[in-house]
Amino acid sequence: MGELDFDVIGRSLPYLLKGLQYTVQLTLVAALGGTVFGTLLALARLSSFKPVALVAAGYVNLMRSLPLLLVIFWFYFLVPVLIQQVTGSERPPQIGAERSAYITFIMFEAAYFCEIMRAGIQSISRGQIGAAYAVGLTYWQSMKLIILPQAFRNMLPVLLTQSIILFQDVSLVSLLNVTDFVGAAVKIAQRDSRIVEMYLFVAIVYFVLCYTLSLMVKRLQHRIAIVR
């Protein structure tokens, strides 16, 4: 075992921070996109029109039964081919792993957010939707004005907890050579042969960030709990 040298962290801090910035950016985009698509998927799963419900359920179950790593690699080579099909260009566009990861994570997280939103919608009493229809609202109006705001509020802590998990899962893109926080650390660790110091540092940073965030979610949960 050589001497430990933690100076390597100070030297490479700007590079690591850039990686962390990508990680945070991808997390936020995927959490927002996942929530939007997840909510639509949840509405589809609860639809009384059977084919729509079946397709949505099939998609969600497929995504949930596959390892994220497999999905990341699927999208990495499928997305360019799909874009080529849509735009009709001659060769698949070079979009790179950094950008395809955004699509991957939105599509993957949508399945998980769908299940959360579905639970949230189902937790609202049936009388509410009956009341909404009774005062003459359409389906979309009653969803938008009555059901979804409540479902969203009830599920906010769960959605945020899932986002913390997402923040951790984003690290898997480093296996596609993307320079996220872990990817940046891997590259520095290999360049400077400071593997032990780098990985220890990354583990500590993740722990501090995720633990703090989860404490904040817990606090929020107490604050917004509705007294029934």
Next chain:
Amino acid sequence: MNLGIFIEQVPDGDGAWWEMLASGLGWTLGTAFFAWIMAFTLGSIVGVARTTDKPSLVRAGNAYVELFRNIPLIVQFFVWYFVVPGLVPAVKAWVVSLDPTEHQFVTSIVCLGLFTSARIAEQVRAGIQSLSHGQRDAGYAIGLTRPQTYRHVLLPMAYRIIIPPLTSEVMNLIKNTAVAYSIGLVELFFRTREMAEMTFRYFEAFAAATLIYMVIAMSANRVMALIERRVAVPGYIAGGK
């Protein structure tokens, strides 16, 4: 789409590509099996510790769960594979004596076992705490000691209650073995990538892996549903679904 690729021979290897994938599946299931045994044992101990009335045990149990829940799995793999042998000379000496495959296999089991144990600890705690306090009191009242109360009264009920979340954990564990690819374990995902890269048959290789993972997920689901029906307590938990 060319299904013939699966019976084509692997260059500089023995066997066809389908045999490669099958051997990868073997490593995936083997790793998941041993990691599950470790996770279930440790998770039960830590989960029970968190429901005792000893504040020090509860705090230690909570710290254990938070530690493994707040670090990404791939970083935990790196820590067990690179950092621990780098910091502890005794581990280093032992690891060097293993062959690389054994080293990857043992690391994957330890890493996934500990990672999953934190989740199981959380479920076991929730299961025990969902029981009414009367059960514990009844155990003590008929003269059982604390360990006996856990063994004969609390745990048999708690385990039955948490079978559905444990089912998800089994499936998560099997899916998570794919991350062992990052340290080079030759499990299913590793073999899938290898096949895709060497034959340029990305679609076929990934479709095969997708199918295999789906079948695993469905089988795990069925097996756990069977267990759930077998052990259901009449009148307490609805048997099956």
